[in-house]
Amino acid sequence: MPAELRTSVLGFPRIGLHRELKKALESFWKGEIGEAELEEAGRKIRGENWRGQKNAGIDVIASNDFSFYDHVLDTIALTGCVPARYGWRGGRVDLAVYFAMARGGQAPALEMTKWFDTNYHYLVPELSEDQDFSLASDKVFREFSEAKALGILTRPVLVGPVTFLLLAKTTAPGFSALSLLPKLLPVYAEVLKKLGTLGAASVRFDEPALALDLGPEARQAFQNAYRFLAPQAGNLELWAASYFGAYGDNTDLACSLPVHGLHADLVRGAGDLPALLKKLPAGKKLSAGLVDGRNIWRTDLDAASRTLAEILAAGPREVEIASACSLLHVPLDAEGESKLDPAIQGSLAFARQKLAELDALKKISQKAPEASRLLSEGREALARRRAHPAVSDPKVRKRLASVTEGDFRRKS
Secondary structure, three states: OOOOOEEEOOOOOOOOOOOOOHHHHHHHHHOOHHHHHHHHHHHHHHHHHHHHHHHHHOOEEEEOOOOOOOHHHHHHHHHOOOOHOOOOOOOOOOOOHHHHHHHOOOOOOOOOEEHHHOOEEOOOEEEEEOOOOOOOOHHHHHHHHHHHOOOOOEEEEEEHHHHHHHHHHOOOOOOOOOHHHHHHHHHHHHHHHHHHHHHHEEEEEEEEEEEEOOOHHHHHHHHHHHHHHHHOOOOOEEEOOOOOOOOOOHHHHHHHHOOOOOEEEEOOOOHHHHHHHHHHOOOOOEEEEEEEOOOOOOOOOOHHHHHHHHHOOOOOOEEEEOOOOOOOOOOOOHHHHHHHOOHOOOOOOOOOHHHHHHHHHHHHHOOOOHHHHHHHHHHHHHHHHHHHHOOOHHHHHHHHHOHHHHHOOOOO
């Protein structure tokens, strides 16, 4: 049994329960409100998100997961790699420059493309051979301090340096963005030191590129990056997280990184678990992504509990029961879906319901008094959905049952 079993959320929806962020942004862009009002709308959403997670029993809550537009754009601002066409002359990247990169105007906006295989689109960094980086945004520090003032010690999250470079486009043919890593890493080190000064206990680097096929240059970049950053962290716990797939061939690489904890997506990458349990060093913590952050349905608590039991039986290790990825990719609250068929509505799990599932998995693992009830309620909800006519069509089932081996062979 681990010394401690905690729940963790990798990120939370930014939009607000009644789409407050969308409304505030549109008002700001129309000139109906100023920066102060926009910033206040953001503060209100963040506060509600943090307090809601804490009240739901979540132990490790992320900060810097909020964005006015896009978290990769936030990283562009953080590291001061603003393309020259936006007229930025150094210093802090203000909202005018930030939204110019996002929306265009005097100069074309940055290109957008899909964030891995999700429907979320990020703004693509543009990097040149003579690219410089500098700490040009205080957003991560402000939001950490904001939560701390509410009595919530968050874990700041940043797009990891290697994933950031791999997602970028370069302005010169044949030029590898990874060659800029030595110039980028000092900015990340500066961020770590300042977060430590502010009282952070841990920081998470999101490196979903670890779920991709990586060549030798990228593999070496991961090793170089974390060998550089680990000594810069001081007393901070460093975490690395991948999601949207299995570590696969990158398992050895991920397990060897000099970080305190590793997050694994055990929904998309369930097959990773045996290798992870075998190869993850004994002192390294594991964040087990057991609750799907990308679909709207309730978790099979029995299956997730079995996986968690397998992890705990493998030996003493600090474990976090986590969302597989950020909950950014699901709606906020299923309670508002009152017009749906009750059997379907009761099967939904949006972001707020997924918080309850994480807490339920912790209670089930700890054999809390309500564990049996939580499992029973989960089974009933799954059974109702599976039996629903919209899910189980007798005609389709009958046709499937009649399929034979010969049907899979083409007759020429």
